[in-house]
Amino acid sequence: MSDDLTIILTAGLLGTACGLLGPFLVLRRQVLLSDAVAHAVLPGIVLVYILFGSRASLPVILGAGLFAVICVIGIEQIRATGLVKADAATGLVFPTLFALGVIGVTTFASGVHLDLDSTIYGDIAFTPFRTWELFGTEMARSLPLLAAVTVGNMAMLVLLWKELKASTFDPVFSKVNGISPELVSRILLIAVAVTAVTAFESVGAILVVTMLIVPAATAHLLTVRLLPLVAVSVIVGWISAVGGYGSAVALDASIAGAMGLVATICFSLAFLLSPRYGIITRAVRHQRKISPVLSPGLQPVSRAGDASGSEDVSG
Amino acid sequence: MDRLIELIPLSYTDSVVLIGAVILGVAAGVLGAFAVLRQRSLVGDALSHAALPGVCVAFIATGAKDAVTLAVGAAVVGVIAAGLILVIERTGRIRPDAAIGVVLTGFFSLGIVMLTFLGNFNNSSQAGLDTYLFGQAAGLLVSDLTVMGLLCAASLGLVAVAFRPLKVALFDLSFAGSVGLPVRLLELAMTAMLVIAIVIGVRTVGAILMVAMLIVPTVTARQLTSRLSTLLVVAGIAGAVVGSAGSLISTGAGIPTGPVIVLVGFVVAMSAILLAPGRGVVWKAHRVTSERRRALNEGVLIDLETALQSGPPPTVGQLASLSGRPPAGLRRALRNLDRAGVLRRDGDRIALSATGTAAVQTLLDRRELWSAWLENGWRIELPDAGEPDPRDLRASLGDDLTDELLAFSRGGPGE
Known part of the structure; x- marks a missing residue:
């Protein structure tokens, strides 16, 4: 498999895995939790390195997963005191965990290959070189990992579609019908954490956060129903993957950054031109609506219409 | 500034770091309050990530790497990012959190692309721009301190001068609009102050840890007071204490300053949440x-x-x-x-026992009074609109009103 294809496939799988979850984060107003989780896992990675001297996938994913859960629970606990709002609770917890990670890196692991750049900026460019022997063929280990996560997320969506839908749009209704919104929310957050942590290890934090947030926000501007929202979000993820890789090669710049940029361009286009919610389309529609009132030439037409309507009623 | 540094009984660099941390703490404490109280704490997250493309643009435009040029670049791009967040969330379909997320990732991606793109041309000269992300307190210069101090003083002055309109806009935006205050301008001012705080701090503690610095002082102060004026002062002091304690610990133990400041801040905020008198969890x-x-x-x-x-x-x-x-x-x-x-x-x-009988009697009296209040409370005229304390009605109503109340209920059902 060529390197180009590996990178594009990795990013596309990431876009699928994240695109399945992102819409629910957007609808539940928990978007920034993904950013928090992506930063909060740093101490987990460092801890695994200090304890086992390893950067192998599985221990790192476990260590990072532990801290992702600590982060989510910590935010929830602080918010539950009622003394601190959810946004401030998020902003208290994840920088603290990140700070622990930074201290760990600089004190115990300096000089080894665990620099902040590669964990934060992500090195999706290196995915083709980190390989596993699978079924007799050598393949980039990011592919089976992300494929597994994608399948897992897909299974969760299929199995819990009704529950997710009910608890996202109307928590009270879902509770009355015996679906615990808290439980569904916890399952969703665990899925987000697992996705973020797995992907983080192979492509870097910023790309995960981008893929969780931006395609879903873009799709939110283009769709009204839930199923199309998820589908469009996945499609935007793939567009960012392919377009981002192309432009990164053309510009000779960071692949993760370029993919994020393409996703953001998609969002900007949707924001301006979405048929229903775009600000330009809305301005044009508004202009059309008020123009008959403003221009006298069109006024008789609408009046005539009104008059004929009333005649019909009376006749 | 030099004289101030000589006053501190520490080595020269440590004193510089200490002063920098204190200025950062005060600025982040006071200015961050205007974001945290509006539940926009994480705007700071987006804006401090937007500092990365900001410093890149400044570097591309001028080729200079001094603190002032880079700070101006970070500030200009920060204000643009803040404006975009406001525009996106105002259209209604995208909620504030998603707006923050999109702007954060968009600007940060742009920053990374610019950074790697710059790296292709001249590998050495752009080096150091990314210290903006992780912060490098040890790299602070005296000239940086002067810039930080001036910015901090200017923005605190702005808060003092415009305190009243800012307060109104902070708590009730539509009321502020209805009494003729320039709402857009005030919103922009509050965001601009956030940008200033970030520009002051991001060099010292880095983008991600800056988020915590904006939040910690206000969360701490909010547990201790309910008045905005007191809160701002307490937040400023809390920020200064956190900054100085963090920098002293870090220079003592030889670990990076930014993370230590954030850890100290977390401990301070959590102690306030747990132990604050009258409000804390404990x-x-x-x-x-x-x-x-x-x-x-x-x-x-x-x-x-x-x-x-x-x-x-x-x-x-x-x-x-x-x-x-x-x-x-x-x-x-x-x-x-x-x-x-x-x-x-x-x-x-x-x-x-004898005391027991007396205790039961007062208890029964209190219960009788409570049912009298529930039944006939609407008949008596309270001096103010406040509900009386249900645990001790006699004390909070006063003897006259209590007797009136009992007379009503003992006189049987009213006409």
Whole structure:
């Protein structure tokens, strides 16, 4: 498999895995939790390195997963005191965990290959070189990992579609019908954490956060129903993957950054031109609506219409 | 500035770091309050990530790497990012959190692309731009301190001058608009102040840790006070304390300053959340348990009185079956009542002592007063709109009103 294809496939799988979850984060107003989780896992990675001297996938994913859960629970606990709002609770917890990670890196692991750049900026460019022997063929280990996560997320969506839908749009209704919104929310957050942590290890934090947030926000501007929202979000993820890789090669710049940029361009286009919610389309529609009132030439037409309507009623 | 540094009994670089951390703490504390109280804490996250493309643009435009040029670049791009967040969330479809997320990732991606793109041309000269992300307190210069100090003083002055309109806009934007205040301008001013705080701090603690610096002082101060003016002062002080303590610990232990400051800040904020008088978690838990214990004791006392009225002094078992309370709770209450000296033990039978009889009497009086209030409270004219304290109606109503209330209920149902 060529390197180009590996990178594009990795990013596309990431876009699928994240695109399945992102819409629910957007609808539940928990978007920034993904950013928090992506930063909060740093101490987990460092801890695994200090304890086992390893950067192998599985221990790192476990260590990072532990801290992702600590982060989510910590935010929830602080918010539950009622003394601190959810946004401030998020902003208290994840920088603290990140700070622990930074201290760990600089004190115990300096000089080894665990620099902040590669964990934060992500090195999706290196995915083709980190390989596993699978079924007799050598393949980039990011592919089976992300494929597994994608399948897992897909299974969760299929199995819990009704529950997710009910608890996202109307928590009270879902509770009355015996679906615990808290439980569904916890399952969703665990899925987000697992996705973020797995992907983080192979492509870097910023790309995960981008893929969780931006395609879903873009799709939110283009769709009204839930199923199309998820589908469009996945499609935007793939567009960012392919377009981002192309432009990164053309510009000779960071692949993760370029993919994020393409996703953001998609969002900007949707924001301006979405048929229903775009600000330009809305301005044009508004202009059309008020123009008959403003221009006298069109006024008789609408009046005539009104008059004929009333005649019909009376006749 | 040099004289100030000489006053501090530390090495030159450590003093510079200490002063920088204090300025950062004060600025982030006071200016961050305007974001945290509007529930926009994480705007700071987006804006400090937007500093990365900001410094890149500044570097591309001027080729200079001094603090002022880069700070101006970060500030300009920060204001643009803040404006975009406002525009996106104002259109309604995209909620504030998603707007923050999109702007954050978009600007950060742009920054990374610019950084790597720059790296292709001249590998060495752009080096150091990314210290903006992780912060490097040790790299602070005296000239940086002067810039930071001036910015901090200017923005604190702005807060002092525009305190009243800012306060109105902070708590009730539509009211501010209705009394003719320039709402857009005030919103922009609050965001611009956030940008200034970030520009001051991001060099010292880095983009991600800066988020915590904006939040910690306000969260701490909010637990201690409910007035905005006091809150701003307390937040400023808290920021300065966190900054100085963090930088002293870090220079003492030889670990990076930014993370230590954030850890100290987290500890301070959590202690405030747990221990704040009247509001903290521990305080509230204590109040709830003591209220519960009081309610249980009083309930058991009334049960005992009822049993005594209808027959001979009951045993513990009889009292339990009579009151229908769980036996463990009943025994606990009886132990408490024994300790208070209101019970008289007669073998295994329980009766009331002299103090006990008096205590039951006040309790019954209070209950009668409470039902009188529920039934006839609407007839008496309260001096103010506040509800009286249900635990002690007589004290909060005053003797005259209490007697009036009792007269109503003893006079039978009203006409």
